[in-house]
Amino acid sequence: MRRQIPFKAILFLPVALVVGIALMLVVSQKSVKAAPPSGGGVTGIVKLDGTPPHQKPIDMSKEPSCAAIHKDHPATTENVVVGSDGGLANVVVYISEGWSGGDVTPSSQPVFDQKGCQYQPHVLGVVVNEHFKVTNSDQTSHNIHPMPKPGGPNHEWNKSQPPGSPPIDAVWPAEEVAIHVKCNIHPWMSGYHVVVKTPYGVSDDKGSFKIENLPPGNYTLTAWQETYGTQTQKVTVAAGKPATATFTFKAK
Amino acid sequence: MRTQTLKLTTCAVAVLAFAGLSFAQVTEYQEQQNLGMEAHADHVTGHASGATMDYRRYCAGCHGVLGDGEGENAVWIDPKPRNFTLATFKCRSTPSGTLPTDEDLFSTVGRGVEASNMPSWNPLSPQQRIDLVAYVKHFSDRWKTEKPGTPIEIPAEPALTADRIKAGQALFQKLECWKCHGVDGRANGPSADTLTDDQNRPIKPFNFHDQTKFKCGSTDRDLYRIFMTGLDGTPMPSFADNVKPDEAWDLVFYLRTLQPMHTKEKEIAKQLGLKPINPNAPAPAAAPAPQPQSNEPKPQ
Known part of the structure; x- marks a missing residue:
């Protein structure tokens, strides 16, 4: 017995086709729109409200080669670095909610340098599984000793890097805000690795930061500063219209 | 009679069921607790x-x-x-x-x-x-x-020579081991007093003059392994990226001259009149360490 296709179904076929094609068109257009439009992102500034805490001078006399580098501008601690107009540097601003773009592909291999017995940059932002280089520009040995949260998904390691050694290739497998990095030979050395899985920006000397390549949408931003902790803020990015955000940390 | 058999059977079934259940629970508990490790x-x-x-x-x-x-x-x-x-x-x-x-x-x-x-x-x-x-x-x-890391390879120990001890000392200076362990290995380097472990508790560097044994063993191979892999959780870093296997043996020989017990290395150092390093002077011929060709380590 042959199964009969109902007449109504045959009628329905072209209709379904048309609807399907229309849907595909819309979706493909949407996906074009979802690709990062130029200017889609967040720009902003991080400020400090109040008198910045005194940054202590660092006595590097035990390490003459580094002391010589800071002869004219004595090195200080970098827990709170404020520019002339109140901008707060070394703050990592990242998307903590609303990101649906999947894994962020790293653009360039970041470098964490040891220079003048200090870390440059003081705070390094990286994304999960992004390879970064640790270099030593000094005439002295350093041991690079990142200390992730004990028992967490990232693990402590400790490698020596004498002057002239090749860069150390490193990678963090999991998100962590933030990993303290120290050098046991030079106890004043202190830096951070901020490992995120979404687009981020790090504030410069003027406190300004920029997060690029964001599709339109609603996002929660989190700003992390090593002394003052975190702050969050919601922003809306419209197509071709970058959002702005201002974070203000209160000096304690 | 029949009721008694029935009672007994019921009892047995109940006991068995209870035992089975608790056994299942124990297994589950063990699995949860990783006791299958x-x-x-x-x-x-x-x-x-x-x-x-x-x-x-x-x-x-x-x-x-x-x-x-x-x-x-x-x-x-x-x-x-x-x-x-x-x-x-x-x-x-x-x-x-x-x-x-x-x-x-x-x-x-x-x-x-x-x-x-x-x-x-x-x-x-x-x-x-x-x-x-x-x-x-x-x-x-x-x-x-995670799987354990791949163990570092330790080549066979080469023959001890005076040149190797001198090369080891140059390395001790170049790698700045003395910053913590002191110029003569007495754990009194400029950074020694500031050291802390990963829980921020004070920790002392190893004093080579104090002890014949190290934390992680007492043989030459143990000593080689200790500085090549580092001691995680302490300030002692890994040197595997920067020290070649042959150089590592030079350092082992030099470190043996610092220890309290009698060693062949100490004897040679005495003959050489080896003095503690001077950190303010440039490292003596640190770059091409003199390596006698005849003493190349044999692969294991």
Whole structure:
């Protein structure tokens, strides 16, 4: 017995086709729109409200080669670095909610340098599984000793890097805000690795930061500063219209 | 009669069912607690479930029932007992930041840790020790998701020469071992007093004049392994990236001249009139270390 296709179904076929094609068109257009439009992102500034805490001078006399580098501008601690107009540097601003773009592909291999017995940059932002280089520009040995949260998904390691050694290739497998990095030979050395899985920006000397390549949408931003902790803020990015955000940390 | 048989059967069924249920519960509990963890060394397979009694009897006093290093004796002990839940270990044959091998843990249990409260557990049978290794591992999930690192290769020990000792001393200066261990190995380098471990507790560098044994063994190969892999959780870094295997042996020979016991190396150093390094002078011919061709290490 042959199964009969109902007449109504045959009628329905072209209709379904048309609807399907229309849907595909819309979706493909949407996906074009979802690709990062130029200017889609967040720009902003991080400020400090109040008198910045005194940054202590660092006595590097035990390490003459580094002391010589800071002869004219004595090195200080970098827990709170404020520019002339109140901008707060070394703050990592990242998307903590609303990101649906999947894994962020790293653009360039970041470098964490040891220079003048200090870390440059003081705070390094990286994304999960992004390879970064640790270099030593000094005439002295350093041991690079990142200390992730004990028992967490990232693990402590400790490698020596004498002057002239090749860069150390490193990678963090999991998100962590933030990993303290120290050098046991030079106890004043202190830096951070901020490992995120979404687009981020790090504030410069003027406190300004920029997060690029964001599709339109609603996002929660989190700003992390090593002394003052975190702050969050919601922003809306419209197509071709970058959002702005201002974070203000209160000096304690 | 019949009712009695019925009663007995019911009882038996009830007892069996109860036993079965509790057995299932125990298995589930063991799975949840990672008690299925195994360890392998010296052709012996260890099972965490086999070490529950031994751990409570021999280890929990310091390392704690929960393996967190907070046993009742811990407050009186320095250096502090290891916290197994963090799975960070000093004595490894594997690169810094990776898990040690089962053999590494097995030899630590057997050898004990010099200059600490950890004794040698060689009086226990190999089976008991490897069961304890599995039990140590069961405290951290890291062992379920990660494999131990690849052990570093240690080439055969080359013949000792005066040139090798001198090259080792140049390396001691170049690598700045003296920053912590001191110019003559007396643990009085400029950074020695500032050192802390990963829990921010003060920690001392090794004083080569004090002890014949190191924390992670006493042989030349142990010494080689210690500075190449570093001691995770302490300020001692890994030098594997910057020291070639042949140079590493030079350093081993030099470090032996600093120790209190009589060594062949010490004898040669005496003949050479070797003086402690001068950190303010440039390292003497550190770059091309003199290597006699005839003494190339044979591959193992």
